[in-house]
Amino acid sequence: MSIDRHQLAVPLSADLNPAQGEAVKLTEGPLLLLAGAGSGKTRVLTYRVAHMIGQGVDPWSILAITFTNKAAAEMRERITGLVGTEGKGLWVGTFHAVCMRVLRVEIENLPGYKRGFVICDSADQLALLRSVLGELDIDEKKFSPRSLLEVISNAKNRLLSPEAFEREAGDFFAELAARVYRVYQAKLFANNALDFDDIIMLTVRVLRECPQVLGFYQNRFRYILVDEYQDTNHAQYVLINLLASRHRNLCVVGDDDQSVYGWRGADVTNILEFERDYPEAVVLKLEQNYRSSGSILAVANAIVKHNRGRKEKSLWTEKDDGDLVVVHRAVNDTEEARYVVDQVLRLRDNLGLNYGDFAVLYRTNAQSRVLEERFIRAGVPYRVYSGVKFYERMEIKDLLAYLRFVFNPNDSVSFGRIVNVPRRGIGDASLQKLFAFSAGENVSLLELLASLDRLAPEMDLQGRAVNALKGFASMIESFRELARSGTSLWELTQFVLHESGYWESLRGNRAADGEARLENIDEFLNLTAEFDGRATEFLEDYDLGLAADTDTDAAVDGGQGMALLGGFLEQVALVADIDSYDDGEDVVKFMTMHSAKGLEFPVVFLVGMEEGIFPSSRNILEPVLLEEERRLCYVAVTRARERLFLVHARQRTRFGRTESAVPSRFLSEIPDDLVNASEEADWGRSYGAGAYGRSERYGSSGRYGSSGRYGGSERYGGDSVGNPGGASRSGAGARAGAGADSGWGQKDHEPGRSGWGTQKNLDAGRAGQETPAAPVEETYFVGDKVIHPSFGQGIVMSCRGVGDEAEVTVVFAGEVKKLIAAYARLEKT
DNA sequence: TAACGTTCTTTTTTT
DNA sequence: AAGAACGTTA
Numbered sequence: 001m002s003i004d005r006h007q008l009a010v011p012l013s014a015d016l017n018p019a020q021g022e023a024v025k026l027t028e029g030p031l032l033l034l035a036g037a038g039s040g041k042t043r044v045l046t047y048r049v050a051h052m053i054g055q056g057v058d059p060w061s062i063l064a065i066t067f068t069n070k071a072a073a074e075m076r077e078r079i080t081g082l083v084g085t086e087g088k089g090l091w092v093g094t095f096h097a098v099c100m101r102v103l104r105v106e107i108e109n110l111p112g113y114k115r116g117f118v119i120c121d122s123a124d125q126l127a128l129l130r131s132v133l134g135e136l137d138i139d140e141k142k143f144s145p146r147s148l149l150e151v152i153s154n155a156k157n158r159l160l161s162p163e164a165f166e167r168e169a170g171d172f173f174a175e176l177a178a179r180v181y182r183v184y185q186a187k188l189f190a191n192n193a194l195d196f197d198d199i200i201m202l203t204v205r206v207l208r209e210c211p212q213v214l215g216f217y218q219n220r221f222r223y224i225l226v227d228e229y230q231d232t233n234h235a236q237y238v239l240i241n242l243l244a245s246r247h248r249n250l251c252v253v254g255d256d257d258q259s260v261y262g263w264r265g266a267d268v269t270n271i272l273e274f275e276r277d278y279p280e281a282v283v284l285k286l287e288q289n290y291r292s293s294g295s296i297l298a299v300a301n302a303i304v305k306h307n308r309g310r311k312e313k314s315l316w317t318e319k320d321d322g323d324l325v326v327v328h329r330a331v332n333d334t335e336e337a338r339y340v341v342d343q344v345l346r347l348r349d350n351l352g353l354n355y356g357d358f359a360v361l362y363r364t365n366a367q368s369r370v371l372e373e374r375f376i377r378a379g380v381p382y383r384v385y386s387g388v389k390f391y392e393r394m395e396i397k398d399l400l401a402y403l404r405f406v407f408n409p410n411d412s413v414s415f416g417r418i419v420n421v422p423r424r425g426i427g428d429a430s431l432q433k434l435f436a437f438s439a440g441e442n443v444s445l446l447e448l449l450a451s452l453d454r455l456a457p458e459m460d461l462q463g464r465a466v467n468a469l470k471g472f473a474s475m476i477e478s479f480r481e482l483a484r485s486g487t488s489l490w491e492l493t494q495f496v497l498h499e500s501g502y503w504e505s506l507r508g509n510r511a512a513d514g515e516a517r518l519e520n521i522d523e524f525l526n527l528t529a530e531f532d533g534r535a536t537e538f539l540e541d542y543d544l545g546l547a548a549d550t551d552t553d554a555a556v557d558g559g560q561g562m563a564l565l566g567g568f569l570e571q572v573a574l575v576a577d578i579d580s581y582d583d584g585e586d587v588v589k590f591m592t593m594h595s596a597k598g599l600e601f602p603v604v605f606l607v608g609m610e611e612g613i614f615p616s617s618r619n620i621l622e623p624v625l626l627e628e629e630r631r632l633c634y635v636a637v638t639r640a641r642e643r644l645f646l647v648h649a650r651q652r653t654r655f656g657r658t659e660s661a662v663p664s665r666f667l668s669e670i671p672d673d674l675v676n677a678s679e680e681a682d683w684g685r686s687y688g689a690g691a692y693g694r695s696e697r698y699g700s701s702g703r704y705g706s707s708g709r710y711g712g713s714e715r716y717g718g719d720s721v722g723n724p725g726g727a728s729r730s731g732a733g734a735r736a737g738a739g740a741d742s743g744w745g746q747k748d749h750e751p752g753r754s755g756w757g758t759q760k761n762l763d764a765g766r767a768g769q770e771t772p773a774a775p776v777e778e779t780y781f782v783g784d785k786v787i788h789p790s791f792g793q794g795i796v797m798s799c800r801g802v803g804d805e806a807e808v809t810v811v812f813a814g815e816v817k818k819l820i821a822a823y824a825r826l827e828k829t
Numbered sequence: 830t831a832a833c834g835t836t837c838t839t840t841t842t843t844t
Numbered sequence: 845a846a847g848a849a850c851g852t853t854a
Contacts (some may be wrong), residue, residue: 068844069843070844096843096844097844120842122843196843196844197844199844200844244836260842261842261843261844263841263842263843264842264843264844363840363841363842364841364842365839365840365841365842366839366840366841367840369845386842386843423830423831427830574844575844576843576844577843578843590840592842592843593842594841594842594843595842595843613840613841614841616840616841616842617840617841618840618841628842632842652836653845654840655838655839655840655845656845656846657845690839773830
């Protein structure tokens with residue numbers, strides 16, 4: 001992370017050791033760079049590209065593939081710092097981002113595919129698959145949608161079309177999966193939608209089926225670099241080899257010990273057999289670790305040594321041993337969390353560390369909850385970098401569905417999601433007829449909606465539904481018109497939000513989390529505004545140097561306005577939680593071990609070091625899977641620079657049940673002399689009498705009070721805790737210190753609307769906000785203004801009867817409802 | 830049609 | 845523990 005400091009001032013070679021220097025300079029021909037954890041491979045990759053540009057290589061001819069968008073942004077930034085120019089034309093991105101860039105231009109080379117497609121996220125995939133199961137009359141309970149999706153994903157990662165997959169299907173299940181795959185794919189096609197795996201697979205298809213396209217990109221990319229090569233799957237492997245086969249200037253970087261994505265099709269043999277693919281390849285090894293203390297590195301080496309199928313190598317460091325690694329046993333999971341908080345506070349106090357120096361890593365997202373509760377109670381600021389993604393929340397998905405349907409009116413998944421949200425009186429029965437007709441007559445949804453007058457009788461739709469659908473169709477058309485006009489995304493979103501009645505319906509929803517949802521919507525609007533701010537940049541990028549001809553494009557009708565919307569939707573689909581990782585933010589970082597890959601922290605806690613948790617119970621029996629768990633442990637351990645804490649609990653609550661737990665086998669793979677067990681004993685002693693007293697101290701004394709870092713906000717005085725840094729919340733950077741709230745249910749409590757992609761904070765302290773049911777004997781009069789928990793504000797049109805029995809007719813935003821007072825929970829305003 | 834209550838499933842890991 | 849899925853009720 002120190003590259004910035006060195007930029008430009010020194011010649012490149014001064015920052016590099018001999019092996020690194022060689023890797024930077026050997027720009028011609030294939031290169032395999034085996035880079036151990038913390039060996040500075042990111043720096044090498046960056047310098048290598050900078051060096052090439054410095055040597056006069058046109059950035060336009062360089063393609064660099066990174067593992068995350070975050071890494072891509074960083075690399076681009078550092079290259080800019082090193083060479084002083086922006087490296088215009090340089091392609092840096094993840095596989096998915098790079099392939100999207102190709103497909104946006106080239107997809108129409110594939111028969112039937114259209115530009116203006118949308119990307120299905122996992123929830124969409126699931127919805128689509130279930131509709132397939134329904135059509136094929138397959139019982140979800142016998143064949144779980146998720147396992148079928150996994151099979152399909154695997155097939156795509158191996159570049160198998162439904163037909164090819166069918167041919168190789170050996171057993172009954174595979175045959176069934178093949179049928180499902182075929183229909184699923186047909187549905188995607190009809191919706192003009194791609195799933196994640198399609199993005200790679202279709203790119204390969206274009207390159208394979210269109211020699212002129214392949215030729216173009218082969219010629220263009222004289223130099224190709226791929227990071228984390230051990231995590232590439234077959235489709236990605238083929239893609240890279242197709243592109244690199246002309247110039248053969250392919251540099252791949254990786255570490256077989258850090259291969260942890262086998263479960264999503266990654267194939268370590270890609271890196272292990274690179275020399276077979278490129279016999280003339282130079283192989284360089286980076287074995288000096290610059291990150292971790294001697295003890296931490298020794299622990300990592302000791303653990304990974306237990307794996308059989310690996311290339312022998314030994315990382316070394318010039319650093320001192322440093323502190324011993326601490327293994328701590330907690331009584332249960334809440335005590336585990338308490339221990340972590342206490343250690344954070346202790347180290348911060350004793351060593352002058354910042355919150356931002358700590359990371360807590362776990363195997364599964366579910367483990368974050370207990371930790372969060374504890375951190376909130378202690379008032380320690382933290383941020384969760386995985387788990388429920390921001391845009392997976394219901395209200396965000398709804399809003400996105402509107403935008404997606406505006407962008408692509410063939411997207412039946414989005415249509416199905418929003419057509420009756422807020423309620424428009426279009427019921428399931430009507431929708432079924434609609435979909436059946438659309439599929440049966442092969443009429444697109446758009447055409448169907450446009451010609452309802454003619455087709456409604458054929459579909460046997462109710463008059464009420466027809467009218468509602470007509471209204472919906474013309475509303476969508478007005479949205480599309482606005483989008484085409486080139487309005488800003490923010491404006492479009494505002495328009496959609498209000499015209500659709502969605503905002504109103506949320507605002508009226510006083511129940512439970514309506515407020516939080518509105519805040520999320522607010523956050524979403526910030527994101528659109530932020531994207532608007534980058535509009536020019538994006539549109540330039542969009543058809544940069546490619547034969548894109550947006551003006552005459554029929555599929556993306558509306559040109560730039562729609563293109564902008566498409567770009568935004570793409571970003572939403574492909575940007576991961578971890579991409580918002582902000583190193584500088586002074587909060588404790590929570591994330592899965594997988595997400596932590598590529599990152600480093602001064603102090604790391606690995607929690608849940610128990611058999612069944614880590615290694616996961618699903619991967620314990622199969623040796624190959626167990627080795628991947630062990631590699632994950634290696635990755636996790638090597639994230640730590642100075643201090644490492646390995647924590648396990650004797651009891652843990654899972655599925656609401658308390659189970660006893662056995663320490664992870666990985667702990668016993670560490671030689672005793674590398675571990676500090678004394679802290680455990682120390683803690684053990686103080687536990688009975690001291691533990692609660694201790695938390696008391698942290699909780700209520702002013703001892704840690706005014707650290708001054710936060711401009712005087714009282715950190716630990718009583719329970720009141722502010723947000724770090726005054727919680728600036730402009731734009732996507734709005735990451736108000738999730739978890740900094742103490743949870744009294746105070747008004748400005750901010751339940752996790754912590755910005756792009758962060759997990760929602762706990763709703764601790766939100767109790768007691770329940771809306772009471774309508775008071776008995778309440779009487780309604782025509783003209784009364786009322787609020788309904790889900791319909792929002794409305795006006796009473798008529799009322800029959802009194803008290804509980806009263807049947808009240810209310811006009812809500814765009815709809816009329818007949819409600820029984822006793823059940824409706826109406827509130828007079 | 831929608832709200833509400835009961836029962837069931839869920840926890841790998843992510844682009 | 846929390847959410848989804850189903851059935852019941854008005």
